[in-house]
Amino acid sequence: MRLTEEYLASQLNLSRTPIREALRQLESEGLIVSMKRGVSVRHFTKQDIEQIYDLRVLLEGYAAAQAALHRTNEDLKEMKQANELYEKAITSYFDSGNTTIDNILEINQQFHDSVIKASQNQHIHSHMSKVVVVPLIFRSFYWFDEYQLRHSLDVHKTILKAIEQQDTERARAAMHEHIYHGRDQVIFHMDEIDHHYTL
Numbered sequence: 001m002r003l004t005e006e007y008l009a010s011q012l013n014l015s016r017t018p019i020r021e022a023l024r025q026l027e028s029e030g031l032i033v034s035m036k037r038g039v040s041v042r043h044f045t046k047q048d049i050e051q052i053y054d055l056r057v058l059l060e061g062y063a064a065a066q067a068a069l070h071r072t073n074e075d076l077k078e079m080k081q082a083n084e085l086y087e088k089a090i091t092s093y094f095d096s097g098n099t100t101i102d103n104i105l106e107i108n109q110q111f112h113d114s115v116i117k118a119s120q121n122q123h124i125h126s127h128m129s130k131v132v133v134v135p136l137i138f139r140s141f142y143w144f145d146e147y148q149l150r151h152s153l154d155v156h157k158t159i160l161k162a163i164e165q166q167d168t169e170r171a172r173a174a175m176h177e178h179i180y181h182g183r184d185q186v187i188f189h190m191d192e193i194d195h196h197y198t199l
Helices: 005-012 016-028 045-070 073-095 100-116 122-131 133-138 146-164 167-199
Strands: 032-033 039-041
Touching: 005 016, 016 032, 016 039, 032 146, 032 167, 045 122, 045 146, 073 100, 100 122, 100 146, 100 167, 146 167
Parallel strands: none
Antiparallel strands: 032 039
16 A cells, blocks of 8 residues: 555644654554555565564564673562463463553563563673564564463463573573574464465
8 A cells, every 4th residue: 555644644633744754663663665656565575574573583582692791680570570470461361351462561571571682682682672663563463372472471481491501592592482482383383374366
């Protein structure tokens, strides 16, 4: 769909200045592409998704290994608290429905942010913010069943234990597996959606 500043401003009841700024930001993140007049939302191919997740694996795997080397007691405390909240959110989601997938996503991100923070490398976060935006848009968690969410929690625990024990290679490997599991869900459902629309 082609979008113009005028159309978006009228739909959102805003002036064109904030619309223009938002479009610039979206273009810098690779989410829209410029057209002769206006912009279009970018379509992501399976190859795009694979390449984006490969970059995420490299960055977060490195962050987990560095966290294992540099983590402090305060870092470990933050990771444990995030994981405890994550477990409670998953249980609540399936037992009572008082938690939403959005809540689970937010808490999951808290855990990942705490790992990046523990790496003590400020540059990782700035690079991650450019890479993670697309996986979050596809939100692989929306396709996770209870077993897959609990598996995700178990991998978090493995990552945390490896970081606590300063086992760099295990922390890296566990993070790799965790992210590739999310990627596989996205690709599987992309194929499923594409198949549906070609019927």
